[in-house]
Amino acid sequence: NAGVTQTPKFQVLKTGQSMTLQCAQxxxxxxxxxxxxxPGMGLRLIYYSASEGTTDKGEVPNGYNVSRLNKRxxxxxxxxxxPSQTSVYFCASSPWDHRETQYFGPGTRxxxx
Amino acid sequence: xxxxxxxxxxMFVQExxxxxxxxxxxxxxxxYGLFWYKQPSSGEMIFLIYQGxxxxxxATEGRYSLNFQKARKSANLVISASQLGDSAMYFxxxxxxTGGFKTIFGAGTRLFVKA
Numbered sequence: 001n002a003g004v005t006q007t008p009k010f011q012v013l014k015t016g017q018s019m020t021l022q023c024a025q026x027x028x029x030x031x032x033x034x035x036x037x038x039p040g041m042g043l044r045l046i047y048y049s050a051s052e053g054t055t056d057k058g059e060v061p062n063g064y065n066v067s068r069l070n071k072r073x074x075x076x077x078x079x080x081x082x083p084s085q086t087s088v089y090f091c092a093s094s095p096w097d098h099r100e101t102q103y104f105g106p107g108t109r110x111x112x113x
Numbered sequence: 114x115x116x117x118x119x120x121x122x123x124m125f126v127q128e129x130x131x132x133x134x135x136x137x138x139x140x141x142x143x144x145y146g147l148f149w150y151k152q153p154s155s156g157e158m159i160f161l162i163y164q165g166x167x168x169x170x171x172a173t174e175g176r177y178s179l180n181f182q183k184a185r186k187s188a189n190l191v192i193s194a195s196q197l198g199d200s201a202m203y204f205x206x207x208x209x210x211t212g213g214f215k216t217i218f219g220a221g222t223r224l225f226v227k228a
Contacts (some may be wrong), residue, residue, distance in 0.1 A: 033216075088179070
């Protein structure tokens with residue numbers, strides 16, 4: 001039981017490049033989330049998926065797209081990376097009936113030059 | 114708009130003593146949830162405790178308790194009998210509605226436990 005896994009762990013991009021961050025959970029959770037954490041700040045919600053087949057914008061969605069591929073997987077795509085997207089990205093999941101408890105992945109550290 | 118404020122950038126506590134980490138919030142929604150998460154230096158986020166706005170009693174989870182004062186809009190985390198392993202960043206967070214999905218986080222408080 002791996003919980004929430006994220007790949008890659010670390011990535012360097014040049015401005016304008018694209019990439020997809022992968023997230024998978026094996027806890028059979030309905031809901032999944034993508035956050036970013038900038039230095040000295042708490043997490044900010046980018047997008048979330050309440051259940052398979054649905055996605056919604058969070059606090060800071062601009063510059064990102066998401067795909068809920070199936071119940072297990074929720075990916076985050078940067079179409080044209082910008083230096084302002086340098087951050088640590090966390091994926092999380094929660095059960096439908098206990099949304100207060102989010103289980104987080106280990107994070108992806110992204111540097112955009 | 115919802116807002117979470119953590120005014121203590123850093124806190125020191127002696128091992129085995131209790132410590133309170135402050136959190137105030139602002140929302141116009143009568144229904145909300147309040148959380149605390151721990152982030153050790155390794156980077157992962159660990160859920161600690163949850164309080165619903167309609168819960169009558171303060172939440173407790175082992176050595177963690179949440180001092181919920183609704184009228185003052187505060188949700189302070191109390192850690193009893195601090196341990197060296199409690200050294201970490203602590204984030205207060207709030208979710209809209211009892212069944213909502215959007216969660217906002219405070220800027221965090223870094224706790225240092227001294228031996």
